[in-house]
Amino acid sequence: MTPVVADFLIPVGKIAAVILYPMVMVVVMIWLERRVVALMQGRLGPNRVGFQGVLQPVADAVKLFFKENIMQRQADKFLFNISPVLVMFSSLLAFCFIPLGEPIRIGSYTLTLWIAESPVGLLIILGLSSISVFGVIFGGWASNSKYPLMGALRSVVQVLSYEIPIGLTVLTVAFIARSMDLVEIVRRQESSGVWYGFLMPVSFVVFWISAVAETNRAPFDLPEAESELVAGYHTEYSGMKFAYFYMAEYAHMVLVSSLVVILFFGGWLPPFPSVKALSFLHVVPGFIWYLVKIMFFLYLYVWIRATFPRYRFDSLIRLVWKWLIPLSLVNFLVVALVRYLL
Amino acid sequence: MITLAVFALFGVLALAAAVLVIVQRNVMHSVLYLAFTVLATAGVFFTLQAEYLGAIQILVYGGGIVVLYIFVIIIVNLKEIVPERRKLIPKLFLVAVPVLLGAEVVTLVLRTGFPVAAACDEGTRFKEMAEMLLASYMAPFELASVLLLAVLIGAIIVARRKHIDDPD
Secondary structure, three states, X not given: OOHHHXXXXXXXXXXXXXXXXXXHHHHHHHHHHHHHHHHHOOOOOOOOOOHHHOOHHHHHHHHHHHOOOOOOOOOOHHHHHHHHHHHHHHHHHHHXXXXXXXXEEEOOEEEOOOOOOOOOHHHHHHHHHHHHHHHHHHHHHHOOOHHHHHHHHHHHHHHHHHHHHHXXXXXXXXXXXXXXXXXXXXXXXXXXXXXXHHHXXXXXXXXXXXXXXXXXXXXXXXXXXXXXXXXXXXXXXXXXXXXXXHHHHHHXXXXXHHHHHHXXXXXXXXXXXXXXXXXXXXXXXXXXXXXHHHHHHHHHHHHHHHHOOOOOHHXXXXXXXXXXXXXXXXXXXXXXXXXXXX | OHHHHHHHHHHHHHHHHHHHHHHOOOHHHHHHHHHHHHHHHHHHHHHOOOHXXXXXXXXXXXXXXXXXXXXXXXXXXXXXXXXXXXXXXXXXXXXXXXXXXXXXXXXXXXXXXXXXXXXXXXXXXXXXXXXXHHHHOHXXXXXXXXXXXXXXXXXXXXXXXXXXHOOO
8 A cells, every 4th residue: 555545645634534423423313312312202303304313303403504603792702612622622522532443454654543542541532521511511600690509500410429430330340351442442342251241240230320410410410401401511502512512422422332332232243253153243343233232222311311301400510429339349359359359 | 842832832921820829919810821731731742741740730731720710719708818017026037937948949949960861662661661550660650649638528528517516
């Protein structure tokens, strides 16, 4: 392969893919959510634009493009404008570390389906997702209005609290895999022949609950509880800036689903990767397995949203500090002990 | 070559953001630039291949400390700072202390030779660091964490006492 292609075109293509792929997933997700929630509630949902309404998100995007950008006079202009960018930035940057599939060999060149492989990839992703708090709180504060500020404060308290169980459960995975490199974690699951979600179900459940809470999704969507706070931290936003917040939320969901799949359900691996009788499953490319798995978790998000009523704020905080954190600490101790003894 | 360019870029960004932190009148803008400084510094660490340090920088300083600052600012509700009128001697102090500190840093940097560390695998560095923290320097490390815990409890007690003395 010529050096121009290998050193220039492929990296640029990968960067484009890392921006496009979450966006496509966001579009799919918005449509899926509206349709599925509608079906679960005995409604029809958007079904007019395109086949079964698949073009509805595109129509929404076009509408948002042409909407008037409203900013009230008391708002802090600089922070108001930069917050949607910050939220989007932190969501998209984390996708650089997500491995989408097995490396593909083209002749002598190996095409890796990730941009960066770092020995501390897991830590960097956790850090980036805690940075998305900046956008929320700056946006809420800069709006200079009551509901956004309340929403932003709620959001920060919630995200910071739920990061603790996330960190503790992620550590158990790093313990078992002996690595914080996402690619390495998947490889370890391949060589040990068991997905860590089945090895450590408690870690998975705690991680998933905390992840739903960290993305501010129902039943933990208090920061934007529409019956209490209008729309929470992005109440004052309109047009494309609102769309940025909206898309970043969905991109964050895609990111969290990817993390769950990689940490607990074998990333791009087919089911039972070490069983000989099921080796025909390897015919399907890893990327497809990965997509199927994250679609399941994205569907789970929608399912949960349509099923459970919203938590009250005090019970939300009680859940994390009195149940999830002690549980994840005990779980961490047990995993460490087992790891030490075996 | 590219690494050097990226390193320089992040360095300049960190310095520019740090200057903006001081220059800003609006406290909230200062905090935003502080966040930029933290992120740019993490970028510097990444280009130096100290990935663990960079990740911790983002997690602890970006996700923890800067958010804490934001919280304090929102709760204390600082309006724009009104510049005080100061007398001559405090003004002199305001200039002299930073200048002296700057001179100290510069002389330190100039006097220290910076030996180039042998490149090693990030995995072994982890192990070395873990051994240093949990074996060689166990006592100071634990003492530092006890100190932090004491500060935490102290802060809670101070806050509670005020609450008890003055129920409103």
